[in-house]
Amino acid sequence: MSASPSSIDLDRAPGASPPSPRRILHLDVDAFLASVEQAVHPELRGRPLVIGGLPDERNLVMSCTYDVRARGVRPGMLLAEAARRCPEALFRRGDAQAANRLRRAVARVALRTSPLVEEASIDDFFVDLTGCTRLCGPAFATAERLRAQVRAEVGLPLSVGVGTNRTLARLAGMLAKPGGVAEVLPGYERHFLRALPVHYLPGVGRTTRRLFEQFAVRTAGDLAQASREVLFASFGSAGLVLHDRARGIDPDPVEATYELCDGDEGLLRVRMPRSIQRVSTFEPEEGRRERVEAMLCYLVERAGHRLRSHGLRAGSAEVSVTYVDTRPPAVRRRARAAGEGGHHRRRRAFEHPENATDALWSHARALLRSLPRRRALTRRIGLSLFGLSPGAGWQGSLFSAPRSDLGGDGGGGARGSRRDRGVGGGGGARGSRRDRHRRLDRALDDLRGRLGFGRVLRGGSFPLTETCELEADGFRLRTPSLNQ
Numbered sequence: 001m002s003a004s005p006s007s008i009d010l011d012r013a014p015g016a017s018p019p020s021p022r023r024i025l026h027l028d029v030d031a032f033l034a035s036v037e038q039a040v041h042p043e044l045r046g047r048p049l050v051i052g053g054l055p056d057e058r059n060l061v062m063s064c065t066y067d068v069r070a071r072g073v074r075p076g077m078l079l080a081e082a083a084r085r086c087p088e089a090l091f092r093r094g095d096a097q098a099a100n101r102l103r104r105a106v107a108r109v110a111l112r113t114s115p116l117v118e119e120a121s122i123d124d125f126f127v128d129l130t131g132c133t134r135l136c137g138p139a140f141a142t143a144e145r146l147r148a149q150v151r152a153e154v155g156l157p158l159s160v161g162v163g164t165n166r167t168l169a170r171l172a173g174m175l176a177k178p179g180g181v182a183e184v185l186p187g188y189e190r191h192f193l194r195a196l197p198v199h200y201l202p203g204v205g206r207t208t209r210r211l212f213e214q215f216a217v218r219t220a221g222d223l224a225q226a227s228r229e230v231l232f233a234s235f236g237s238a239g240l241v242l243h244d245r246a247r248g249i250d251p252d253p254v255e256a257t258y259e260l261c262d263g264d265e266g267l268l269r270v271r272m273p274r275s276i277q278r279v280s281t282f283e284p285e286e287g288r289r290e291r292v293e294a295m296l297c298y299l300v301e302r303a304g305h306r307l308r309s310h311g312l313r314a315g316s317a318e319v320s321v322t323y324v325d326t327r328p329p330a331v332r333r334r335a336r337a338a339g340e341g342g343h344h345r346r347r348r349a350f351e352h353p354e355n356a357t358d359a360l361w362s363h364a365r366a367l368l369r370s371l372p373r374r375r376a377l378t379r380r381i382g383l384s385l386f387g388l389s390p391g392a393g394w395q396g397s398l399f400s401a402p403r404s405d406l407g408g409d410g411g412g413g414a415r416g417s418r419r420d421r422g423v424g425g426g427g428g429a430r431g432s433r434r435d436r437h438r439r440l441d442r443a444l445d446d447l448r449g450r451l452g453f454g455r456v457l458r459g460g461s462f463p464l465t466e467t468c469e470l471e472a473d474g475f476r477l478r479t480p481s482l483n484q
């Protein structure tokens with residue numbers, strides 16, 4: 001392939017070995033949830049802030065500002081411990097809706113630079129500038145411009161890393177935190193990695209790090225020298241991926257998550273989620289079974305709504321429940337080692353891929369009821385949907401269902417009435433219970449799209465109104481699911 005020298009790469013280091021043509025940016029919002037709170041409430045700017053709940057609640061720190069981090073507070077720490085280490089910090093619950101809104105605003109700014117923007121998690125993005133440098137200038141300057149634009153337009157602080165692949169961009173960004181821009185120049189990858197502590201590499205957790213130490217592997221440079229055979233024997237294919245990363249090799253592409261459009265906040269999601277998770281923590285812990293079931297029903301409603309908004313169906317569902325374990329720590333540890341901790345989960349496939357709330361709910365309820373029931377308070381309940389596949393439309397049944405199939409919980413109120421006839425398709429027949437529930441879902445989704453999720457509630461989640469605040473966006477939960 002012949003290319004004129006000027007068309008190769010404008011921001012190439014002089015004298016460096018021929019660079020890989022890829023220029024990837026990694027954008028990471030600093031202290032995301034705390035920064036969101038400060039962007040929404042300007043009076044909190046410059047104040048020490050902890051997000052997760054109030055200090056007397058038994059929740060964990062979800063995010064905190066850097067001045068609080070300097071006092072030894074870390075995400076994942078108990079709120080009470082955070083309050084002890086930094087008594088002057090302000091504690092807030094966090095705002096999941098604002099977080100989602102601002103995250104999309106960051107994506108919109110990034111999409112003005114390149115169409116290849118991937119949402120990697122709730123607060124970080126990859127942007128592929130390959131092929132855009134002639135249009136938007138050197139990658140480093142683009143990174144600085146993006147950081148300034150996000151600060152000015154969205155009000156969030158950003159750190160940006162620039163590299164020839166995803167791993168290097170992420171590592172550069174990590175070193176630029178907070179609020180900086182850093183670049184690993186093409187051709188200097190091995191140089192940069194040589195002295196980098198090995199646990200900085202994505203995929204090296206605490207256990208892997210400890211095992212590496214036994215092999216005297218302390219830096220990415222050490223890992224790059226290790227034998228691939230030994231790594232494969234010890235860690236399987238994950239070991240080979242880590243070896244590549246340590247040598248500056250990461251061929252994973254940046255996959256576009258969004259596309260700019262005119263409607264819905266200017267963004268269209270083009271990459272579908274692979275799974276949907278909804279979890280909620282009870283504060284205080286819940287002893288009444290009907291409240292636990294009501295919470296699961298609400299999580300099913302939210303997950304079902306999201307599933308249908310993407311035109312997807314789920315192949316299987318998992319329900320998890322965590323009980324408060326009041327046994328002494330030593331007993332608890334032994335029990336956990338024997339697989340008898342306070343946490344239980346069960347997963348089961350649907351007969352056919354599903355997206356109707358009614359079917360999801362009866363499946364989830366059956367899973368919950370099949371889990372071991374303990375005489376203890378419930379701390380957490382969660383629902384996950386897996387095996388997502390496209391399936392936007394639904395086939396109304398040709399024949400009306402036998403009488404015995406009508407009725408059932410909640411939705412069966414319009415049993416055989418005239419109201420039920422002529423709603424939607426169904427070929428004029430009254431349709432089976434399945435069809436009627438699908439029509440109900442469609443009507444509810446439409447209503448919620450216009451008025452807000454919390455404006456309509458299923459009877460099953462009604463007991464929650466006694467303990468949880470209901471807003472237009474839905475219940476204010478203790479552990480807001482941020483990946484809506």
Ligand SMILES: [Mg+2]
Binds near residue numbers: 029124
């Ligand atoms: Mg972040």
